[in-house]
Amino acid sequence: MKNLDPDKIKVILATDCGSTTTKAILIQKVGDSYRQTHRGEAPTTVEEPFADVTMGVINAVTEVGELAGRRFVDDDGKLIHPATETEGCDIYISTSSAGGGLQMMVAGVIKEMTAASAKRAALGAGAIVMDTIASNDKRKPHDQIQRIRELRPDMILISGGVDGGNTTQVVQIAELIAPAKPRPRFGGKYRLPIIFAGNKDAAPLVEKTFDEDVELSIVENLRPVLEYENLSPARDAIHDVFLEHVMAHAPGYDKLMTWTDAPIMPTPGAVGNILQTIANTQGINAVGVDIGGATTDVFSVFDKTFNRTVSANLGMSYSISNVCAEATMPKILRWVHFDMDERELRNRVKNKMIRPTTIPQTREALIFEQAVAREALRLAYQQHKEFATTLKGVQQQRTVGDTFSQQVGGQTIVDNMKLDLLVASGGVLSHAPRMNQTAMLLIDAFEPEGFTTLAKDSIFMMPHLGVLAEVHPKAATEVFEKDCLIYLGTCVAAKGTGKEGRPCFSYEIKGSSLNERGEMMYGDLKLFPLAQGETAMVIIDPAKGFDFGNGPGKRIERQVKGGTVGLVLDARGRPLALPEDRATGQATMKRWVEAMNMYPGESRK
């Protein structure tokens, strides 16, 4: 960053280049403090005819300029800075996740052994495996090389050989990949990442095989002996390399780098910083989610341990079709409380994928998108739980029967009962027309247990603040406290399962504006108004087998925070189950939708 006196910085411009939308925010010094004043957005321009991410930045910044009555872009299409009284900005910073999803190739010596392990590691990291190359895959070397070239993978994982075993075949695999010189999707200075997780004795030889055109990382062997599988190091490396080298890159990235006053940060890195700050300052356990067009990022802080995962192919535009393929249509439609034509929906999903910047116009389209979002969030959280484990790098013994299983070792440290705060960010959550919808999406997808405060990123600015915290912590903190988080309220949910209509818990709410008592039957959902800034004391007496944090059937008393949505009492049980039968499922869903006042005055067009 240029040498600027932090106290003299008055105008800060920040952008986040998502895979679908580029968001710009303006932060200005108002009196003695920094406030977020205006925002603008424009489609991200990674496709032809522009194929230059800076075009989207200019468009978004121009919109901010129009709203703020301030000129940010000069006649040559460049950002004006430093700022004058009426023009430009003092600092320009940016985050990026424009690179989108992760598509990998994996390679191993034996298709059914090391190559299969490599594939599992890649899948576990949330990647799409485009192809598996193995010495025994019955293809000729030239066919394999041709394939690597055609597919343009974002990254290649090479495995093969047990530690101390023969190195020849492993090196042969590397020799196959090196001359293929797979051209990465993005030009410029991008170097194709290759991760080697094979026989440790072969590592130096593999290193010699590749030249400086690739970014080689060497990690522990994912199959050190035949009977053991050690996927975590390779999986973590895939994740880190994706975050650092793939996600942020996009056509025009090099140009954007020359514009910013601080290095461009991958969006999940920035959002992770913010969530960690929240959790640490308040001394709580928190989970944050940022759902984008190509990826969904989940962050968690439990007992001060921070974990971050990027589900590279779960998102609401580029990856929407993949969400539908992974979750399946019946799972998505269980969140919809009326009949929809599946054929029509399938076409809509594909059209959203090929034209990612469109938005739902009708209520029916919105309800369907929110149903897809629940599944994307659910799958991303599931993946996060698998990553966030107590013991990393612990070897797992595999038997023949486990060959196709994708389980990884370690116990998850994510505990929904201990969760204090759940924060939502990303287009479909931040821009939902009603905050009740955001709250319901969070509750349905994450299934919080016990007492959990819900919040959302007001206008999607957590990425911007995350990077701003690196260059101007004071401005970042002030804006975060005043303008960023909007509290939706608190969810009080029972853990356990029961029979529909049977008692689940009784409650008593004591507050200045809210005083209620009653009984909740299993399957019930209730919403009470409790405004932002207000608190109330909630006393719960669970029925036998239901837990709110003090153990099954044990009374609990906690103070809860209000918010724009209010206090949600959830007696639907955990794990949340919806009736299999479509008609009953729709009726149940309708009841919940009405209880949460999600779509008031419902007319679907």
Add this chain to the structure above:
Amino acid sequence: MANAYTPGLKVTPKMTFRTRRVLPIPGDVLVKVGDKVKARDIVAQTFMPGDVTPVNMANLLSMPPGDVPGCMIAKEGQTIAEGDVLARSPGIFGFFKNEIKSKVAGTIETISPVTGQVIVRGAPIPVQVGAYLTGTVVEVIPNEGVVIEAEVAFIQGIFGIGGETFGPIRMACKEHSQELTEDLITDDMKGCVIVGGARMYYTAVKKAIRVGVAAIVSGGIDDADLKEVLGYDLGVAITGSEQAGITLIITEGFGDIAMAQRTFELLDSHKGHEAAVNGATQIRAGVMRPEIVVPISTAPAAADAGARNVAGLLEVGTMVRIIRDPYFGLIGAVNNLPPEPAVLGSGSKARVLEVRFDSGETVTVPRANVELIEG
């Protein structure tokens, strides 16, 4: 912001197109700069060592390995055909001789007196790269391949499956809005690039595969039909290597959607001409679109003529297509551009525009849900 989204698809009657054709492994380039090549010509090739077939001769002749070399009729380095006698045992008193014939053609590579194993190496496997584009070689990449250039009519589709293929263009539909049904596919379309109008049906694709059609280009396809063709549900749009027996390209989108008239007319103007098509698609940053390339001459062109891939400004009168339900696929003219955001049926607030259809009906849609079209 009054820019309208365009998927950036190029549809142009004339442009200079270059393609890079390289071998996967080093080899010989068969053409030189300035050579004229046809789409199916081989421009570079090399040979891979043939497959190895081990023959356990000692076992087959029931003799010690050390005796095998003495019984070999075929010698090391000798070329053999399938069925040729490889070895003959001496038999007993000249009778009961046992002959071993080769099951494969190739060359005898080794005869081992230690293991009694004979290695037969198959004929070298040619690895070739075709020109793909009828045009002129403008660059030779030594030992790798060439760059070919031609003046072409060029059409990018929005999505496709299947790899490179060639054939003369045949119009199966008379109108850009006509659906491509099974009855429009005829036996004489074998090897052709078939142009439909609106949605192509699975039954039509199935028949086209049976007939041996090289490729189908049409406005749309139903996702359920695509699933039938592929045999699985497509998750991420990374295609090109499907073995469906045909290359499919859609120019507009999924569902009931007509091909843009201009695209249809351009293809129609080239009926009978040889086209090279490739269905490979990668929808992600660094996008790759399927393409239909029709060489029109090998003379260099000065510049693109009438290319349609520019994003333009939205103004009253601009022709747009609505690309999202509930009006998906409908075409009309911009009637009004209210500056203030409006509340949509979904409850969201967004900037909108008013579109007037030919029928005179007007509808309001978000600006994000239209794309510019010409004509």
